[in-house]
Amino acid sequence: MTNSCLRSALELLGWSDFFADQVKPTEADLVPKRVASVHRARIEAMGATGSDRLELPAHASTADFAVGDWVLADPRSHMLVRRLDRKTVFKRRPEVGRGQQLVAANIDTLLIVTSCNADFNIDRLERYLIMANEAGSKPVIVLTKADTADDVGIFQAKAEALQRDLPVVALNGRSADASSFLSSWCGVGQTIALVGSSGVGKSTLVNTLTRPASDAKQKTGTIREHDAQGRHTTTARSLHPIPGGGWVIDTPGIRTLYVSDITDGIDTLFSDxxxxxxxxxxxxxxxxxxxxxxxxxxxxxxxxxxxxxxxxRSLVSENRDRTPVVSGPRGNKIVRKKKY
Structure with missing residues (x-):
């Protein structure tokens, strides 16, 4: 395969000059791969010539990688050599511990999915928007189960008021035309990721978007009628092709989302x-x-x-209280910003 063909094949996966410029002359023999799934003990990646399982160096941990990452690998040993810098990264701080949990990387658009029922929650949506702003991805709110709502406009108006120039799309995730509502964010080489609580229809929407490109359909589950809470049907993050050239990352449902070390994301949400x-x-x-x-x-x-x-005021206070600090010289407090 010629260099131009390799480049074209990589660009379909989301490769761009941002990543190409990071490859050193001494790394010309290494091949770029995009992480398609991360498991406890292995990483699967896709490249210009197909998919394979990557071996990790002795000092590496799968927790250091996110679906959507670009890495350089040895084509002979399939050993992962290093990860390239991320253009965007979505991460969250879990309830226990000081570290950040990686959710997905190099996302162009983050689809924040909620449904037109009891799951619709302003506080939760604002937290997702803050995370998207901090990640550097374009946020879009997707209102699912629009066909079951008496007045979808009420949900749309509340969502649109959350952030300036925020796109809000209402749809039925099972409908064949759902893909057309999201097509402007699913172009060739573009990557979207779906986040939201369990039971809002993320996996259903992924299945609709990827038909017939993927044979590995995401499992879907039912919800409780009284509170619209669903079961976790997606247990691992994974990258799926969309007909037309885009890519979608599904993520497990997140019930509790804390804000920490994300002042810029709050400022963007509350720009007024x-x-x-x-x-x-x-x-x-x-x-x-x-x-x-x-x-x-x-x-x-x-x-x-x-x-x-x-x-x-509540989010600023939570961000201040949950952002880890360490004592610096002479007792001064210095915020510790972990790099990924």
């Missing part, structure tokens, strides 16, 4: 509050009881909802 803040009398205004607070003035005038300010 961030833009008002410089007009406050005090630079360190908490937007609570200080005189001359531009944010409180916006609440009083009705241009900013009081409950939105309260959610901002």
């Amino acid at each position: 509050i961030k833009e008002l803040a410089p007009a406050c009398r005090f630079r360190d205004c908490t937007h609570a009881n200080e005189p001359g607070c531009a944010v409180q003035a916006a609440v009083k005038s009705g241009t900013l909802a009081a409950d939105r300010l309260e959610r901002w």
Whole structure:
């Protein structure tokens, strides 16, 4: 296969100059591979000539890799040599421990999936949006089970109000035309990832998007009627082809999502509050009881909802409390930002 053909085949997988520029001249004999699935003891990857299982160096752990990562591997030994820098990475901090759990990498668009029933939760959606903003991926809210709702417009209006210029799509995940609603984010070489709680229809939507490109269909489950909670049917993250050239990553349902070390993501979500803040009398205004607070003035005038300010305050507080810190020289506190 010629170099141009190899490049074209890689570009179908999402390869770009961002990754190509990282390959050193001394690594010309190595081949780029994209991680398709990560298991406890193995990694499966796809390249220009097909898929294979990669061997890990002795010091490496599968926990250091995410579905969607680009790596360089030895074509003879199938040994993974190194991971290339990520363009975007979606990660979360679990309830226990200080580390971050990798969810998916090099995602162009993050589809935040919720359903038009009791699962629709503003607080949870805001947390997903913060994570998407921090990851560097474009967020899109997908409202599933639209065919079961009496008034889909109510759900759409609430979702659209969460963040400026936020795309919101309502659909029936089982319908054949669901793919057309999402086609603008599923072009050649583009990667989308689906996140959301169990039972909202993520796996159903993946199956609809990948027909007939994939024979490995995702399992789907039922939900409880009284609270719309579902069972975990996706137990591992995996990369699936979409007819037309795109790729989709399904993820297990996440019931609890904490915010930590994601100040930029909060600022993007609450850009209206961030833009008002410089007009406050005090630079360190908490937007609570200080005189001359531009944010409180916006609440009083009705241009900013009081409950939105309260959610901002709660998330900022949680982010501050959950962001790990270490003691620096002379007792100063320095935020520890772990690199992946």
